[in-house]
Amino acid sequence: MKIILIAAIDLNGAIGKDNQLLCHLPADLKHFKQLTQGKTVIMGRKTFDSLPGGALPKRRNIVISRQTDLTLANCEVFNSIDSAFAACKSEDEVFVIGGENIYKQTIANADVLEITQIGARFDADAYFPTIDKAIWTAVNQEEHPADDKHAYPFTFITYQRSK
């Protein structure tokens, strides 16, 4: 099972503020949908709470929470990251979609990082772990300038683990 972390991060490595994303980039949402549709997504309970429409459609949604009585529509809830991954062992790949807590606890076991690097800095309270370039090699990059729908430039970067 390949573990892929997917995140949009600013130039400080920030990912969110007040349980919301930092900015609205429609092309990034489309990119996220293209990569994750038909796949399994694993998220922390706070990231689930931030989703405007609840579980993401056309994906197997897994939410991690320490609450033992939590049930969420169209989601499987697990009380540990290990038990969530164990439930996915027959899958080819799973996408870890945040937030800070869950990225921090899974990056050591990740195979690929799909990062949207936003060319700006925001006031934030949630961060992606440091991407150590001794461990992670950028194997693909796609740059997008700012335009009338995107207030900031951004680059889709795929990192693969090199050791």
Ligand SMILES: NC(=O)c1ccc[n+]([C@@H]2O[C@H](COP(=O)([O-])OP(=O)(O)OC[C@H]3O[C@@H](n4cnc5c(N)ncnc54)[C@H](OP(=O)(O)O)[C@@H]3O)[C@@H](O)[C@H]2O)c1
């Ligand atoms: N930019 C991006 O790509 C992106 C993507 C996703 C999220 N975000 C942002 O990230 C922020 C949220 O991150 P966060 O760190 O506050 O929350 P989070 O990682 O989404 O969720 C944290 C929650 O997950 C559960 N949890 C964490 N570790 C666990 C473990 N080992 N075992 C069992 N349950 C565990 C706990 O839920 P309980 O409290 O229910 O026990 C914990 O409160 C928001 O600002 C959001 O917008 C950004």
